[in-house]
Amino acid sequence: MDQAKELRNLINNSQNFNIKNNLNARVITISSGKGGVGKSSFSVNLAIYLASLKKRVLIIDADFGLANIEVLLGIRPKYNFYHMIKGERNISEIVVDTDYGIKFISGGNGLRELSSINSTEIKYFIEQFEYLDKIADIIIIDTGAGISPSVTNFLMASDENIIVTTPEPTSFTDAYTLIKVMKEQNKFIDKLNIVINKADDKYEADRIFTKISYVCNKFLAINIQNIGYIPSDMALIKAIKQQKPAILAFPESDFSKAIREIGNRLLNEQQMSNNDGIKSFMQKLMRIFNK
Secondary structure, X not given: OXXXXXXXXXXXXXXXXXXXXOOOOEEEEEEEXXXXXXXXXXXXXXXXXXXXXXXXXXXXXXXXXXXXXXXXHXXXXXXXXXXXXXXXXXXXXXXXXXXXXXXXXEOOOHHHHHHOOOHHHHHHHHHHOXXXXXXXXXXXXXXXXXXXXXXXXXXXXXXXXXXXXXXXHHHHHHHHHHHHHHHHHOOXXXXXXXXXXXXXXXXXXXXXXXXXXXHHHHHHOOEEEEEEEEEOOHHHHHHHHHOOOHHHHOOOOHHHXXXXXXXXXXXXXXXXXXXXXXXXXXXHHHHHHOO
């Protein structure tokens, strides 16, 4: 059996989003200092791989105005956060199934409303997220890029962040700027995860990580953790043109192998029992938005 078919079978056989009662979802926020670094492709392929390992995975697209996740998944949701905030739909009605064993929620323009809703709406909005804690093991939040509040607010609310960058000087410089802004907003941040994408090889990825790590440690007193690198790979470009996730279209590619290594590392580093869950995340986020 080819590996792509095997991955699909694993996903189809493992995914059962029935209600669970004992554990909160693990929330992983993925961001970048600038656009064009492959953040959304990383999020989608990572989610699909984690789903193949019998994890119930849901992606929230928190990139305002851009529908990158929708394009990569080949779906067009009818409802998003806006409809929930306005009371037109509950959260279960805006969760979308995909063909890849993962679930998806579109932020749409609704997330822009978070800073203007009243206390009653805030309470309703937060309570809705208890449902996601019950149906998902891992929730990946794909934020926008840059240092605007619409990005940093999500990072500040999350206990687990991954910053995606590339070897381009503008990219890793912007990644450092994003980390610096986070430190200015929360002096207690002392650890972040970094993924170096589009590297020529491991040597280049290690060199870039060393540069970022050095300045973060020296000037910000932050220890960043290298959780892996992703090599430049034409397979990803071909997969995007085909509108198929690379990890399924080209499972033996260098890109897919790197995604699997990062996914395994993430699962090995933190146990599910240590998570506060998406409801707690949203409580923190609302406090930040409404300061």
